Amino acid sequence: MHLLPAHTKIAALLCFVLVVVATPAQATWAFAVYAALLVVAVRASGVPFGYMGRRMVVEVPFVLFAVLMPFVAAGPRVHWGPLSLSEPGLLGARGLLVKGTLGVVASLLLASTTEPSDVVAGLDRLRLPHQLVEIMSFMVRYLEVVTGELARMKVARESRGFRPRSLGSWPVLASTAGALFIRSYERGERIHLAMVSRGYTGRLPVAHPLSASVAQWRLAATVPAAALVTFLVAVSR
Amino acid sequence: MTDPVLDVRGLAYAYPDGHQALFGVDLHVHHGERVALLGPNGAGKTTLVLHLNGILTPGAGTVEVSGLPVRPENLREVRRRVGVVFQDPDDQLFMPTVRADVEFGPANLGLRGAELERRVVSSLERVGMSDYVDRPPHHLSFGQRRRVAVATVLAMEPEILVLDEPSSNLDPASRRELADIIRSLDVTVLMVTHDLPYAYELCPRSVVLSDGVVVADGPTREVLVDDALMKAHRLELPFGFDPRTVPAP
Ligand SMILES: Nc1ncnc2c1ncn2[C@@H]1O[C@H](COP(=O)(O)OP(=O)(O)OP(=O)(O)O)[C@@H](O)[C@H]1O
Numbered sequence A: 001m002h003l004l005p006a007h008t009k010i011a012a013l014l015c016f017v018l019v020v021v022a023t024p025a026q027a028t029w030a031f032a033v034y035a036a037l038l039v040v041a042v043r044a045s046g047v048p049f050g051y052m053g054r055r056m057v058v059e060v061p062f063v064l065f066a067v068l069m070p071f072v073a074a075g076p077r078v079h080w081g082p083l084s085l086s087e088p089g090l091l092g093a094r095g096l097l098v099k100g101t102l103g104v105v106a107s108l109l110l111a112s113t114t115e116p117s118d119v120v121a122g123l124d125r126l127r128l129p130h131q132l133v134e135i136m137s138f139m140v141r142y143l144e145v146v147t148g149e150l151a152r153m154k155v156a157r158e159s160r161g162f163r164p165r166s167l168g169s170w171p172v173l174a175s176t177a178g179a180l181f182i183r184s185y186e187r188g189e190r191i192h193l194a195m196v197s198r199g200y201t202g203r204l205p206v207a208h209p210l211s212a213s214v215a216q217w218r219l220a221a222t223v224p225a226a227a228l229v230t231f232l233v234a235v236s237r
Numbered sequence B: 001m002t003d004p005v006l007d008v009r010g011l012a013y014a015y016p017d018g019h020q021a022l023f024g025v026d027l028h029v030h031h032g033e034r035v036a037l038l039g040p041n042g043a044g045k046t047t048l049v050l051h052l053n054g055i056l057t058p059g060a061g062t063v064e065v066s067g068l069p070v071r072p073e074n075l076r077e078v079r080r081r082v083g084v085v086f087q088d089p090d091d092q093l094f095m096p097t098v099r100a101d102v103e104f105g106p107a108n109l110g111l112r113g114a115e116l117e118r119r120v121v122s123s124l125e126r127v128g129m130s131d132y133v134d135r136p137p138h139h140l141s142f143g144q145r146r147r148v149a150v151a152t153v154l155a156m157e158p159e160i161l162v163l164d165e166p167s168s169n170l171d172p173a174s175r176r177e178l179a180d181i182i183r184s185l186d187v188t189v190l191m192v193t194h195d196l197p198y199a200y201e202l203c204p205r206s207v208v209l210s211d212g213v214v215v216a217d218g219p220t221r222e223v224l225v226d227d228a229l230m231k232a233h234r235l236e237l238p239f240g241f242d243p244r245t246v247p248a249p
């Protein structure tokens, strides 16, 4: 799976997520099939389950939101011990959790089998507007530079005895953020100069167009195709 | 006599905020020369460099590269001929892999396929970084990034290589390795530097810029032993280095 061209994987992910989202929440067994498909795909990719599990923390905000839904949603209520829960809220929460988890696992699978720079190249191949793709490719590259800068500023602060404890430390943190912004901005300008010096005219050259064979497309399509069949069966019943 | 590779005449420039950085600079560099551009902080060296490939537009005076005036309609060719290596390699390296970064310049010139690959391979070879072609630049050491930055410019096969403080932040071994690389290239070099022993080692000729004017231009050794000149323009030899006793390179 690591070897599939990035754009086939992105297309597969997109189709899979669309199918999952479109599936009515009552079709429990369909979600079970989707989950099984993902398990097989993760297995086949060789990404350790533990690694995927740890990266699932990105889902925490969704989970919190889902947990809140039954309390705050309107509609008929069910009573469960001392709690009064909204019935549509419960259903909605379940749907959100199930669909969210499937989407997150599928995206993580893409993320763990593809270099960020390849994801960007894949998006370009899928004809995303090139300005967007360029912004993203710089973000990927410069995240490292900016976080490095931030880390150095933190070290510099703390070497001079700063402890971000009390409210009094807020102005310091705010000015750090300001300095980081200015530094990043100026760096951006210098980078632009360096690019222009090497003949940049506003469009990144595509030196190696990505291409995928029919077999590779077919392989990438297996999971979403299986999901689509499941979906069709679920809605036609 | 042939056109100088670099021909700067009466160049003056003021930044948009009104600060005048250059007051009529004249500089000629001939084919195959290696020239050091010396001068204290704030002398206008970087400002001068930014005129050589048309990033800044002269307020007065002209810049010509092998006979081609630096004007908006010639910028593409000028930037092919003049390769600028900036001081901070993090500014120069902005692509996800070393290969993509080295390709960037020649691909902008329209090269593709085998010729593009040849440029990548040969320029990385010349700086001894062939083994790193698929690595992301931000995982390399500073010295390695500096060398890749040089390769990104060599890949455009420039007529003149302009280096802004090439030896800054390098450890002594990397500094010497870079010197070996620069010496091995058969291109014309203009090197901005505060590292006077480095200038002495690599460049037979030096030009001193101070407060936006050229105040000296001659054999590097003669410039460095002129105590009055050096003192007047805030140039100091590092402790223990005396060009009078060091054998000529
Ligand atoms: N963007 C700018 N706007 C206004 N003034 C500037 C700008 N960049 C540089 N200057 C001023 O122009 C003068 C020349 O600067 P320049 O960067 O060319 O010096 P330098 O010789 O490269 O110095 P250093 O050795 O410190 O790199 C300085 O006085 C500087 O303050």
Ligand SMILES: [Mg+2]
Pocket (backbone or CB within 6 Å): B045, B046, B047
């Ligand atoms: Mg400078």
